[in-house]
Amino acid sequence: MALGSFAPASIDSKRQRVIPLPRANPSMKPFNPDSSIASDVIPSPNYGDRNKGRLPDMIVLHYTGMPDVEGAIAQLCTAGTDVSAHYVVLEDGRIVQCVPEAKRAWHAGVASWAGEEDINSCSIGIEIVNRGHDWGYPEFPLRQIAAVITLCRGIMLRREVPSHRVLGHSDVAPLRKKDPGEKFPWHSLANSGVGHWVQPAPIVPGEVLRLGTISEGVRELQQALARYGYGIGTSGKYDATTREAVTAFQRHFRPARVDGIADRSTLTTLQALLAGLSAGAKAVVAR
């Protein structure tokens, strides 16, 4: 009898608790979600118009970096915090929309990609609920990643976002940001057609470029990073900006070792990405 009565309880205790969402501010006008898979709308007052009518053709992925989802959504949806995002993807896969896609959400801050600095005007921002590096940085649950993939695919179709313009916050702001971080499974997204990715080259011993190096090789590295999109100068000196750009690159494309040192694997992976980018661009033109 004891066993019989315990069994269901133990199964039940393993079932994930559904986290209640914070209530939307009643003074904020609700809107229809742009994505059919967004289950809730919690409107944020923190947005403006996209500058010069710029249409979004980029997706920037973030993690919330806060201990709980309630606090994260409250921050994104409270006047005066000056931050927001178009979407929040919860750990259980639920998707909340906070800002209409047509509007300019405030998620990227000081940032740069492919010569553009007003990243908020050209992008859709997605916050993925994860406590982040300061709070233990847990793995991203599979169903959360599945939701991110489906959400991104819809946006890419509706907004004609090319795959190589699905990026991490750390890519567009390498000096300030780590999110979504090296645990984010970019390869899984790429397997579903979201984001540009190649298999990283294996890590092998050999010569490296690192902080302080001044050489033509450093200039070529900087030129390659800039060609891919990173906001970086091409002085030939491996300065702190170069180290942070390399670190951001590794978090996204070579996550097995994130140390800001340009080893052979980092350089080969970057070259492969650039080669794939030209091929991808041709494929888009041919379509």
Ligand SMILES: [Zn+2]
């Ligand atoms: Zn971020």
